[in-house]
Amino acid sequence: MTEDIRSVAGQGPRDTLVRGNPRGVRWAIAAAVALAACANNTDPRWQLRHDRIVAIRTTPSHVPAGQTAVIDALVTSVDGGPAVQAPTAVTQAATVPALAGAISTDGHGGWQVTAPDAAALDAARAALALAPGAPVPLELSLRFAVGSESLTATKRAWFGDALDNPTVGPITVAGAPPPGAITVPFDTDVPLAIDQPAADRVNWLTSCGSLNDDDNEHSVLLHVNPDDPTAGQLVVTVRDPGDGVAWQIWTMTSATAK
Numbered sequence: 001m002t003e004d005i006r007s008v009a010g011q012g013p014r015d016t017l018v019r020g021n022p023r024g025v026r027w028a029i030a031a032a033v034a035l036a037a038c039a040n041n042t043d044p045r046w047q048l049r050h051d052r053i054v055a056i057r058t059t060p061s062h063v064p065a066g067q068t069a070v071i072d073a074l075v076t077s078v079d080g081g082p083a084v085q086a087p088t089a090v091t092q093a094a095t096v097p098a099l100a101g102a103i104s105t106d107g108h109g110g111w112q113v114t115a116p117d118a119a120a121l122d123a124a125r126a127a128l129a130l131a132p133g134a135p136v137p138l139e140l141s142l143r144f145a146v147g148s149e150s151l152t153a154t155k156r157a158w159f160g161d162a163l164d165n166p167t168v169g170p171i172t173v174a175g176a177p178p179p180g181a182i183t184v185p186f187d188t189d190v191p192l193a194i195d196q197p198a199a200d201r202v203n204w205l206t207s208c209g210s211l212n213d214d215d216n217e218h219s220v221l222l223h224v225n226p227d228d229p230t231a232g233q234l235v236v237t238v239r240d241p242g243d244g245v246a247w248q249i250w251t252m253t254s255a256t257a258k
Contacts, residue, residue: 048076048207051147055237056155061244062163063115071111074247077147086110087142094139098123115159136160165244169195182252186224193219201239207232208252224254
């Protein structure tokens, strides 16, 4: 499921992504912008103390004919920190008549997408000039209430085949697996790493300390500077080449300077 969390505009070369290889490089282009999710981007994109959408997923990632996937997102706000949240509204961003009716509420305050039957999927493939049996994209426009903001995003769901979201691999903090909640030393470089397939895209975010980088890094350095918050959360998001999305959240604190 391809994401563009900047806005409903700026989707990029949609025809290229749809009509090309649906399992090709489309995920890398979209994931490169997947953390630029707020009206004011003056904060670094690893910063959790900001109103933004971090990642959007369907579960499962690809939806077989006749089956349903739930939509949710990892969002973060200045006051509330990271949280999993359902969208407040979902519409079809690019109309494909054969996919009409695929979006619905789930009866529990959330939203879902349902893949149509095989005949409707074949009609959608013909309309989009896709190869027989290829996954069929559905362009979604989503809205989320995040902190004091109402943020919009686009997302591309996939119908017609089966693919689960990835699993977040184990992480290490200073070379050791965390016991649960993470404690890091003050004013010290702390290596963070994740055991994740090389093809998966990894991004890190924090509200405790600062990160030296977050752009598709399987390992980064965290440093709690004297002017940084000494308590917050650490988040890692994972996106696989099939557009699956996963995340994990840890509580993190730092010992203050003596």
